[in-house]
Amino acid sequence: KNQVEQSPQSLIILEGKNCTLQCNYTVSPFSNLRWYKQDTGRGPVSLTIMTFSENTKSNGRYTATLDADTKQSSLHITASQLSDSASYICVVTKSSGDKLTFGTGTRLAVRP
Amino acid sequence: GAGVSQSPRYKVAKRGQDVALRCDPISGHVSLFWYQQALGQGPEFLTYFQNEAQLDKSGLPSDRFFAERPEGSVSTLKIQRTQQEDSAVYLCASSLALGGNYGYTFGSGTRLTVV
Numbered sequence: 001k002n003q004v005e006q007s008p009q010s011l012i013i014l015e016g017k018n019c020t021l022q023c024n025y026t027v028s029p030f031s032n033l034r035w036y037k038q039d040t041g042r043g044p045v046s047l048t049i050m051t052f053s054e055n056t057k058s059n060g061r062y063t064a065t066l067d068a069d070t071k072q073s074s075l076h077i078t079a080s081q082l083s084d085s086a087s088y089i090c091v092v093t094k095s096s097g098d099k100l101t102f103g104t105g106t107r108l109a110v111r112p
Numbered sequence: 113g114a115g116v117s118q119s120p121r122y123k124v125a126k127r128g129q130d131v132a133l134r135c136d137p138i139s140g141h142v143s144l145f146w147y148q149q150a151l152g153q154g155p156e157f158l159t160y161f162q163n164e165a166q167l168d169k170s171g172l173p174s175d176r177f178f179a180e181r182p183e184g185s186v187s188t189l190k191i192q193r194t195q196q197e198d199s200a201v202y203l204c205a206s207s208l209a210l211g212g213n214y215g216y217t218f219g220s221g222t223r224l225t226v227v
Contacts, residue, residue: 004154043116043203043218044155089154099168100145100216102154 003027004092004103012109017080021106023073023090031095035064035075038087038105047075047088080110114138116219118204124225125194133189133222137206143214144187146179147203149221155203161187194226 004025013019025033032051036044048057048064050073056065061078077084087105094101117136125131137144143162147155148171157171163184172179176195181187191198201221207214 041220041223043205043220045218046215049215099157099160099171100147100155102147102156104152104154 003101006103006106010107015112018078021075025071025092027092029095031093034091036089082110085110116217118219118222122223130192135187135204141206142209143207145205149201196226199226
């Protein structure tokens with residue numbers, strides 16, 4: 001069973017609308033959680049990184065939240081743009097090492 | 113260069129052929145990681161280096177996979193006797209240091225297709 005589960009698997013929204021992507025994890029002990037954006041044919045690019053003590057982190061139109069008690073995170077995208085079309089991957093790092101555990105991602109398509 | 117560079121971008125190999133994938137990390141980055149990403153999936157860990165030392169190779173799927181970083185900079189991932197199940201994108205990432213809160217910079221990957 002994957003230690004990082006994401007939902008939905010895919011999502012289509014209209015340009016200008018908001019959306020929220022979910023991430024549940026079981027990785028323990030937990031060090032930090034990152035959200036990455038991966039465009040087709042490109043490597044992942046970091047959006048946010050949050051440690052155990054942080055509840056929210058913003059990067060422009062992207063806002064990530066973290067509830068370490070329930071082991072849930074969300075990524076909220078405001079006023080979506082066509083260029084937001086990509087896969088969004090939740091990544092968790094164990095505090096005992098440096099291996100990143102990736103979720104399978106949410107594929108977002110923003111339509112005009 | 114400013115980013116992590118991987119070559120080749122695309123590689124088609126006949127089953128049974130050996131391949132070598134190259135990663136040029138950001139200059140000065142101590143940590144280097146290799147990941148395998150199957151179509152529609154998230155990347156999965158293969159191995160990582162701190163300088164020239166390979167600290168963890170637990171993710172390598174078989175003894176046909178071998179990685180090296182002899183001088184602590186450029187790394188090569190070698191796959192011997194390729195099989196169809198090896199078809200994937202191989203991503204390289206580097207980080208300034210070990211310690212999970214450092215940022216990771218990924219290359220664009222090498223897409224390997226075994227026919």
